[in-house]
Amino acid sequence: MERFINILIIDCSSKYINGLRAILSGSGNNLVLSNSFEQAIEILENRYIGIALICMEDIENEQLEFLKKISEKSISSTTYKIVISKNTSNVSKLVKGIKEGAMDYISYPFNPNLVKAKIEIFKSLYFKDVRINQLLRNIYPDKVLDELNTYGKFSPKRIENGTVLFTDFVNFSKSSKILRPLKLLKNLEKYFKKFDEIVGRYKLEKIKTIGDAYMALAGVNETNEKPEVRACLAALEMRDFVIQEYNNRQNEMPWQIRIGIHIGPLVAGIIGEKNIRFDVWGDTVNIAARTENNTLPNTVSVSHK
DSSP: OOOOEEEEEESOOHHHHHHHHHHHSBTTEEEEEESSHHHHHHHHHHSOOSEEEEEOSSOOHHHHHHHHHHHHHOSSSOOEEEEEESOOOOHHHHHHHHHTTEEEEEESSOOHHHHHHHHHHHHHHHHHHHHHHHHHHHHSOHHHHHHHHHHSSOOOEEEEEEEEEEEEETTHHHHHHHSOHHHHHHHHHHHHHHHHHHHHHTTOEEEEEETTEEEEEESSSOOOSOHHHHHHHHHHHHHHHHHHHHHHOOSSOOOOEEEEEEEEEEEEEEEOSSSOEEEEESHHHHHHHHHHHTSOTTEEEEOOO
């Protein structure tokens, strides 16, 4: 199955473009043309570009500055930059280009086999990067991952009014002794998958699951309006889904749920050096957990600040 990638060709003459079209057409390659650096920036800001081919006859300062801007302006997490030039014998300029982010050089006239081989290598790297970023965004909130990519770290932050949501299932320990392990996990997966969908729809952030407990946040790493309201609406949908499952299940040990919410100050950050994870700390987290623990089955409790 072909994997499609946008390849941006920047500021090239017709002879270069015709040659690249002949070599790269097909194989999932979508060639996007730009007549100037300014147009290329606009494209990079609005389309996901995997590979940028930049025509640079002399590799001057203005062109080197543009190489730097590609990484700053591209909405793609990674855009591999390859310079096309007749003048690839000037080693000092090539080194400058590499320092500004160029990954490789292609000389003109083109060697079709060499061009194809280089493009296939960077396509493979690009798709690996996309997959890695997809996995990371399932682990970290977008804001945290963006800061890690930009600065290599995420500085601890104090949030004055974070909303913490906790859930757990009533009598889960009892059912875990009766249900077979695979059946137990299958049931949990069904509920947590639905919770993930609800949390995503209300723009909350899932933090973790601990056994049968599920924890999410609102108003910590995102700035959407009314985090408390969104958390409550999500909690009600979670409760209604569990009640629906409780009423529909036959010849099985059904579950009920407790949900607790608390709003207040907390600290958000990343801990660990190997198994790095994002987490939050503070009395707000503890109160939300205690609120959930003291809630009646199939109800939602919101504690006072």
